[in-house]
Amino acid sequence: MRKLIVLFVTLGSLCTYGQKEYNNNKFKQLHEELPTPNVYRTASGAPGHEYYQQQANYKIDVVLDDKKQTISGKETITYINNSPDELGYLWLQLDQNVRAEDSDSKLITVEKMEDFYNISAVQRRMFKFDGGFKIDYVKTTSGKEMSYAINKTMLRIDLDKPLASGQKISFDIKWMYNINDRAKIGGRSGFEYFEKEDNYIYTIAQWFPRMCVYNDVEGWQNKQFLGRGEFSLPFGDYDVNITVPADHVVASTGELQNTNEVLTAEQRNRFKKAAESDSPVFIVTQEEAEEAEKEKSNKTKTWRFSANNVRDFAFASSRKFIWDAQSVQLPSRKVMAMSYYPKEGNPLWERYSTKVVAHTLEVYSKYTIDYPYPVAISVHSDRIGMEYPMICFNGGRPEADGTYSERTKYGMLGVIIHEVGHNFFPMIINSDERQWTWMDEGLNTFVQYLTEQEWERGYPSRRGPAYLIANYMGGDKARISPIMTNSESIWQFGNNAYGKPATALNILRETVMGRELFDYAFKQYSERWAFKHPTPADFFRTMEDASGVDLDWFWRGWFYTTDHVDIALNNVKWFQLNTENPEVEKAWQKEQDAKKDKFVGDERNKTEIKQTKNELDEDLNDFYNKRDIYAVDKIDREDYDKIKSRLSAEELELLNSNKNFYQLDFENKGGLVMPLILRASFIDGTEEVIRIPAEVWKMDNYNISKVFIFEKEVTSFRVDPFLETGDTDLGNNAWPREVQPTRYDLFRERKMNENPMQRAKRAQE
Amino acid sequence: MITLVVQIFIALHTYFFAFAEMEFNKETNVYEVSISSIAHDFENHMKKKGVNLGHIEKIKKTDTLFSYIEREVNNGFIVTPVNGEVLSFKLEGFEVDLKDNLTFFLTSNKTVEFKEVNISFQLMMETFPDQQNKMNYIHNGEKKSLTFIKAKSNRKLSL
Numbered sequence: 001m002r003k004l005i006v007l008f009v010t011l012g013s014l015c016t017y018g019q020k021e022y023n024n025n026k027f028k029q030l031h032e033e034l035p036t037p038n039v040y041r042t043a044s045g046a047p048g049h050e051y052y053q054q055q056a057n058y059k060i061d062v063v064l065d066d067k068k069q070t071i072s073g074k075e076t077i078t079y080i081n082n083s084p085d086e087l088g089y090l091w092l093q094l095d096q097n098v099r100a101e102d103s104d105s106k107l108i109t110v111e112k113m114e115d116f117y118n119i120s121a122v123q124r125r126m127f128k129f130d131g132g133f134k135i136d137y138v139k140t141t142s143g144k145e146m147s148y149a150i151n152k153t154m155l156r157i158d159l160d161k162p163l164a165s166g167q168k169i170s171f172d173i174k175w176m177y178n179i180n181d182r183a184k185i186g187g188r189s190g191f192e193y194f195e196k197e198d199n200y201i202y203t204i205a206q207w208f209p210r211m212c213v214y215n216d217v218e219g220w221q222n223k224q225f226l227g228r229g230e231f232s233l234p235f236g237d238y239d240v241n242i243t244v245p246a247d248h249v250v251a252s253t254g255e256l257q258n259t260n261e262v263l264t265a266e267q268r269n270r271f272k273k274a275a276e277s278d279s280p281v282f283i284v285t286q287e288e289a290e291e292a293e294k295e296k297s298n299k300t301k302t303w304r305f306s307a308n309n310v311r312d313f314a315f316a317s318s319r320k321f322i323w324d325a326q327s328v329q330l331p332s333r334k335v336m337a338m339s340y341y342p343k344e345g346n347p348l349w350e351r352y353s354t355k356v357v358a359h360t361l362e363v364y365s366k367y368t369i370d371y372p373y374p375v376a377i378s379v380h381s382d383r384i385g386m387e388y389p390m391i392c393f394n395g396g397r398p399e400a401d402g403t404y405s406e407r408t409k410y411g412m413l414g415v416i417i418h419e420v421g422h423n424f425f426p427m428i429i430n431s432d433e434r435q436w437t438w439m440d441e442g443l444n445t446f447v448q449y450l451t452e453q454e455w456e457r458g459y460p461s462r463r464g465p466a467y468l469i470a471n472y473m474g475g476d477k478a479r480i481s482p483i484m485t486n487s488e489s490i491w492q493f494g495n496n497a498y499g500k501p502a503t504a505l506n507i508l509r510e511t512v513m514g515r516e517l518f519d520y521a522f523k524q525y526s527e528r529w530a531f532k533h534p535t536p537a538d539f540f541r542t543m544e545d546a547s548g549v550d551l552d553w554f555w556r557g558w559f560y561t562t563d564h565v566d567i568a569l570n571n572v573k574w575f576q577l578n579t580e581n582p583e584v585e586k587a588w589q590k591e592q593d594a595k596k597d598k599f600v601g602d603e604r605n606k607t608e609i610k611q612t613k614n615e616l617d618e619d620l621n622d623f624y625n626k627r628d629i630y631a632v633d634k635i636d637r638e639d640y641d642k643i644k645s646r647l648s649a650e651e652l653e654l655l656n657s658n659k660n661f662y663q664l665d666f667e668n669k670g671g672l673v674m675p676l677i678l679r680a681s682f683i684d685g686t687e688e689v690i691r692i693p694a695e696v697w698k699m700d701n702y703n704i705s706k707v708f709i710f711e712k713e714v715t716s717f718r719v720d721p722f723l724e725t726g727d728t729d730l731g732n733n734a735w736p737r738e739v740q741p742t743r744y745d746l747f748r749e750r751k752m753n754e755n756p757m758q759r760a761k762r763a764q765e
Numbered sequence: 766m767i768t769l770v771v772q773i774f775i776a777l778h779t780y781f782f783a784f785a786e787m788e789f790n791k792e793t794n795v796y797e798v799s800i801s802s803i804a805h806d807f808e809n810h811m812k813k814k815g816v817n818l819g820h821i822e823k824i825k826k827t828d829t830l831f832s833y834i835e836r837e838v839n840n841g842f843i844v845t846p847v848n849g850e851v852l853s854f855k856l857e858g859f860e861v862d863l864k865d866n867l868t869f870f871l872t873s874n875k876t877v878e879f880k881e882v883n884i885s886f887q888l889m890m891e892t893f894p895d896q897q898n899k900m901n902y903i904h905n906g907e908k909k910s911l912t913f914i915k916a917k918s919n920r921k922l923s924l
Binding site for chain 2: 405406407408410411460461462468471472474475476477478479480491492493494495729731739742743744
């Protein structure tokens with residue numbers, strides 16, 4: 001198709017959208033959604049000049065009873081009121097109460113009879129566990145009973161005298177609880193029992209009454225712990241004495257203070273060696289751990305740990321632990337990366353765990369802040385992955401024969417990177433997990449992806465690349481939630497809180513902002529909010545403020561709606577400039593007419609009709625029969641000369657440039673406005689990629705046209721050729737239309753009866 | 766937090782998602798279906814039902830476990846033409862990749878393309894209350910999408 005281009009603007013088309021009662025334009029600023037900036041949190045996303053946060057320091061003595069599987073503890077909490085407010089009462093978290101018989105998390109579980117499909121399902125439902133904290137007392141440090149009330153998973157202490165701004169208060173709490181068997185009732189912490197040898201691995205967390213956050217956003221944190229939304233905790237300093245069987249090895253948040261009392265001289269020497277080594281050094285070997293498993297000491301040892309400026313404290317204990325460690329040199333400090341695992345974790349764990357911890361610290365430090373704590377620990381647990389400051393519990397267990405599948409290996413690497421990465425989000429950049437899961441899981445999954453890709457080229461990351469989110473985001477929206485949904489109310493927890501935000505950040509980095517702008521802004525956010533309590537607005541604002549990019553449209557679409565990306569290339573029109581030169585134009589017309597499809601009757605008549613009447617009788621041919629419509633005559637040439645005389649040399653050159661104009665019509669079918677990434681393939685086999693910012697949709701959010709001018713003819717166009725926007729329907733991205741294969745078409749049956757390591761072993765036999 | 770195994774009472778798991786694509790093959794007159802999920806979700810689901818698959822990628826088509834898998838997938842994905850009989854699906858095979866994605870491939874018995882079908886897609890919902898399943902039906906290059914949750918695991922698809 002070739003048309004004369006007429007340059008005019010249809011003003012009416014500029015004002016078709018969103019002008020009725022309310023401004024629904026997708027580029028509308030987020031002023032109505034975000035809280036008003038104030039002295040605590042600025043419009044730039046930084047902490048304000050009167051930003052404050054509370055502090056809670058703990059001195060704890062805890063005893064782990066390996067015979068009864070119980071925890072008993074006594075703590076002295078010193079709470080410092082840095083807020084400008086007077087506090088009449090204090091709130092603490094009692095997370096263990098989620099396992100109490102009367103816990104809300106059990107009551108709110110929706111059930112149907114078909115859930116009890118077999119006897120084990122019934123047994124699980126009927127299983128009784130005496131969980132939850134048994135609070136012995138809450139007293140002042142001088143021994144006076146304090147008035148307190150327990151509301152499910154929270155405990156309120158009523159103060160005799162309000163705690164004034166700038167004042168602090170200390171008090172004692174004594175408690176105990178029964179440790180849960182993770183295999184039977186689940187949980188982020190608990191014990192794993194090794195029946196064959198009658199041994200336990202304890203991963204102990206949320207094990208003491210902890211102060212709630214009080215801040216300028218929520219006042220006292222007031223959401224109960226229902227099991228999904230995790231934690232919101234103030235920073236503080238911890239001194240913790242952990243008493244365990246004498247043959248146990250303890251891994252813990254913080255630095256070990258009494259190595260002389262709990263480690264042998266040989267172990268202390270190995271530890272010193274590890275502190276200078278850039279590869280793992282065994283502090284407890286597998287042989288030593290296996291030896292320890294054989295007997296059970298009746299004596300106890302107390303391990304003393306100290307941790308500064310942490311928001312929580314966890315530990316693990318077992319006589320089964322192998323322990324290795326190495327040093328990691330970060331730009332500003334040296335850190336110890338360590339792993340604790342039973343023989344069941346080998347050979348995977350001795351080969352990878354500590355090295356993965358070290359790698360994670362290096363990469364996360366590059367994108368956020370230098371890891372600020374002295375140690376980072378990965379503890380083996382059967383299948384879960386859970387994080388606490390400086391320590392995390394990670395799955396990834398090889399098969400009993402010592403082999404493992406690739407899936408197990410990458411599952412283990414991924415979970416260690418993820419959980420160690422949680423040191424940064426939310427342990428240091430301390431967002432409120434109970435309100436916003438995405439602020440720690442989403443940001444962490446994003447940096448996890450970067451870390452995985454730096455571990456190994458082509459690392460099979462589960463989340464991060466845009467194309468992986470397409471199935472979740474497209475189609476029926478009946479049961480998906482915006483990212484900005486409270487943690488307890490999210491449909492599709494993993495995709496919503498982990499996958500989608502990680503993908504969104506990846507798209508910002510790769511497509512919307514570019515790596516340099518994104519990385520600077522992301523690091524700025526991390527530095528601003530390290531050891532503080534950021535909110536979503538602080539993140540959104542910092543990313544814009546530090547990059548100089550208005551991202552309100554992006555936050556609105558990706559975080560506040562369930563819209564998806566589906567940009568269709570609906571139509572392509574091809575134009576060339578009419579040169580007005582009759583020699584050129586008539587020849588071109590002749591060529592085009594010759595190319596036209598021929599009617600079958602005309603074609604057959606060429607041979608079937610031997611001679612027409614006018615072929616027999618020349619007299620029948622008049623002017624019209626003899627005229628050559630493609631012939632150029634004098635008048636044509638004179639008309640062309642007149643046109644040329646009115647044009648400047650530049651205009652004439654442009655007229656003869658033989659450029660190709662393509663008008664492309666795009667439709668935003670999914671609702672999410674996104675940059676247009678377009679690849680044009682030319683007749684000579686070359687390609688050109690054009691990147692157009694999302695603002696191209698700013699006047700009409702749903703239908704736009706754009707003209708592209710090329711020297712060469714285009715053979716095809718493709719939208720999102722590098723799969724970088726999460727487009728859910730690639731079938732409407734191409735011109736000419738391309739049929740996208742379904743997964744079934746792609747199916748090639750591949751099955752293995754053994755993992756590759758087992759096969760290799762068999763081959764050697 | 767990432768949890769690699771189902772937790773009882775507390776919903777800690779991070780996946781709970783299956784995605785099906787279904788299309789009628791006009792040349793062979795069968796429905797072709799692929800169902801994508803997470804391998805460890807399915808393994809744990811089967812374990813909860815008393816079938817220990819181990820690592821699913823090691824199971825061969827001739828193994829007894831394969832028939833258990835086929836039965837489970839067929840129980841979890843049921844297509845019934847309106848005023849017709851339940852379609853029978855054969856599990857042609859499955860794939861597991863290093864991202865832990867598990868995809869089942871099924872074909873129906875020979876039939877016609879129905880204008881209206883009832884679909885029950887409750888795969889794994891009895892183990893994972895938060896399981897959400899989604900399906901795209903592809904017809905003449907266009908996709909129709911349905912979402913299934915435990916409270917609404919039956920939907921009608923009209924072409």
